[in-house]
Amino acid sequence: MSLLETLRSAFRGITTNKLRSVLTLLGVMIGVAAVILLLAVGNGSAQQINALITQLGTNTLTVRAGGGFGFSGGSGGSAASDTSTKKLTLDVADRLSHAGLGHVKAVVPQVDTSLTVSSTSVSESDVSLIGTTPDYFTVTTAKVGSGSAFTTADVTSAAKVAVIGSTIATKLFPTGSALGQTISVDGSTFTVVGILASQSDNGLSDANSVVVAPISRVQRSYTGFGAISTMTVEATSSADVPAAQGEVEVMLDQLLAYDPTTATGNAPYTITDQSQLLQTAAASAQSFTVLLGAVAAISLLVGGIGVTNVMLVTVTERTREIGIRKALGATRAAILGQFLVEAATLTLLGGVLGVIAALIGAGFTINGTKPVVLGYSVPLALGVSVAIGVFFGVYPAARAAAMRPIQALRSI
Numbered sequence: 001m002s003l004l005e006t007l008r009s010a011f012r013g014i015t016t017n018k019l020r021s022v023l024t025l026l027g028v029m030i031g032v033a034a035v036i037l038l039l040a041v042g043n044g045s046a047q048q049i050n051a052l053i054t055q056l057g058t059n060t061l062t063v064r065a066g067g068g069f070g071f072s073g074g075s076g077g078s079a080a081s082d083t084s085t086k087k088l089t090l091d092v093a094d095r096l097s098h099a100g101l102g103h104v105k106a107v108v109p110q111v112d113t114s115l116t117v118s119s120t121s122v123s124e125s126d127v128s129l130i131g132t133t134p135d136y137f138t139v140t141t142a143k144v145g146s147g148s149a150f151t152t153a154d155v156t157s158a159a160k161v162a163v164i165g166s167t168i169a170t171k172l173f174p175t176g177s178a179l180g181q182t183i184s185v186d187g188s189t190f191t192v193v194g195i196l197a198s199q200s201d202n203g204l205s206d207a208n209s210v211v212v213a214p215i216s217r218v219q220r221s222y223t224g225f226g227a228i229s230t231m232t233v234e235a236t237s238s239a240d241v242p243a244a245q246g247e248v249e250v251m252l253d254q255l256l257a258y259d260p261t262t263a264t265g266n267a268p269y270t271i272t273d274q275s276q277l278l279q280t281a282a283a284s285a286q287s288f289t290v291l292l293g294a295v296a297a298i299s300l301l302v303g304g305i306g307v308t309n310v311m312l313v314t315v316t317e318r319t320r321e322i323g324i325r326k327a328l329g330a331t332r333a334a335i336l337g338q339f340l341v342e343a344a345t346l347t348l349l350g351g352v353l354g355v356i357a358a359l360i361g362a363g364f365t366i367n368g369t370k371p372v373v374l375g376y377s378v379p380l381a382l383g384v385s386v387a388i389g390v391f392f393g394v395y396p397a398a399r400a401a402a403m404r405p406i407q408a409l410r411s412i
Contacts, residue, residue, distance in 0.1 A: 011345070017314075024303075024310045025350040028388070031300030032354025032381045037361050038296040040371035042289030047372055059238045060139065061245055062272045063088065063231040063252070086256040086268055087227035090215065096231070099251050103244040108135045108232040109215060111223045115186040117211055119172040127168060128210045129185060131218025137163070139234045142212065145197030147179045150214055158216040163194035167208035185211060188221050241273050300381075303350070304388035311343050311396035336398060343393025344386050351385030 015021070065088045093109035111131040117124050136142060137149045150161045162183065169178040169192075178192045190213060199207040219225050235244035248271065253260065256268050325335065355378055362371040 020310055020313070021346060024306055024346050025353060027303035027306040028300070028347050028350025028385055029303075029354040029357060031296070031303040032351045032385050033357040033361065034296035034299045035293060035381045035384075036355060036358035036373060036377045037371060038292035039289060039377045040358070040362050040373045041366055041369055042292045043374050044372040045369045046286070046289065048369060059235045059241060060273070061233040061235065061241065061248065063233060063248065064270050064272070065227055065229070066267045066270045086258065088231060088269055089226070090219070090228055092252070092255050093228065093231050095255055096233075096248065096251055101244070101247040101251060103236050103240040103247055104233055105236050106135045106139050106234040108133055108139050108234070109228045110136070110230045110232065111215060111218055112229045113218070113222055115222065117168065117172070117186075118184045119181065122172050122174070124168060124171055124209070129218060129222065130210055130212045131215035131223065132212060133215060135234075136212065136232075139232055141199060142207075142210075143197045144194045146177075147192070147194030149194055155214040155216050158220050159214055160188065160190045160217060161193045162190040162211050162213040163196060164192055164212070165196045165206075165208040165210040166198045167206055168211065169195045171209075183211070185213075186222065245271055245273060300384065300388065303385075304347075304392040307343055307347060307389055308392040308396060310346075311339060311393050312399070314339075314342070314396070332402075339396060340390055340393050343396070344389040347385045347389030348382070351382045354385070355382060 090109055093107050096104075097107035109132065113129050114126045115129050117127040117129075130136075133155055134149050134152055137144055144163060145166065147163070149163055150159065153159075154161050162185070164172075164178060164183070172178060172183060173181060178195055181192050182189050183192060184190075190211075196208065196210070196212070215228075233244060233248055235241045252258070252269055258268055260267065358378075358381075359373065362373050364371075
């Protein structure tokens, strides 16, 4: 029996019971589409996270305030008490910035709080208020889209000026430009001198719904002159980040009178660079993608079990045909090949339809994530679908090939 005749026989078998074949195709199609699409969602999510972290700058370090610390040994209480009060302050940031560190380009202090911001007609609660310096707009991803940033003179005079995000600008002034307008931040009036360019959503908070003002004004009016929230340190280049981190650590230890060799408890600060975040994000995204692929593979396995069921029913229904063909001289291999080809054809067609469905689905945004189809997932899913057809078709095909002609003819 030629290959062409085997294929024709397989197609005749598939079209004999169209509804059953369509349902089998649907099961395989859903499994294949799920594998490709869920892997695409995982990949798209990973790329989105990596892009957001990269936007923070691969040449920056983030210094955050840590817990208090004390010293082991020594004269005891008073020394530990003095050093435990050491915190990151605006003065520490200023001294760090002017320390002449060879691999540090800029130091940007920052204080944060959330307050109610309003215009004459609209009010928004829990808006992020950031107090910082003009370097914030060059070191971070927050860039001024229209208007201008506040100046060093504004920081010196604690001027009531602000640069606001595009979202809050639209909400507070829906019918006109926010530039030059005044806003109320928890009762204090600020003049809008700039509007930030739109930024990508980081999934945690709306980066476009912020108010950025001189750090001196924010401290004077809202947070007090105690500890600052963070410092963003810009290295001279991406390659100099490790060296810059070492310099910052040594300088901060001196400024905060902290000796890591004798201190007990937590350090007064922590330093994070974006490469660490990228590595963590990459590992998490890979685990997430593998998990999604495993879940999708289960649905493909269920589709394969459906193929087995259909082929077993087909063998039972076509007992007469098998007996006649064997009586006419059909070999065991010919019968086995016919049913294997039929099962493989069913799953291949289901796989092709699944690929088409997945590619269409990848054109949509799913839960805020744009799926990115992995190049290997399409041939992998197709290959697995055919392999499933062959694997799950072996038992029904072997059962058909093992029938003795006399037994098959007796069942007529």
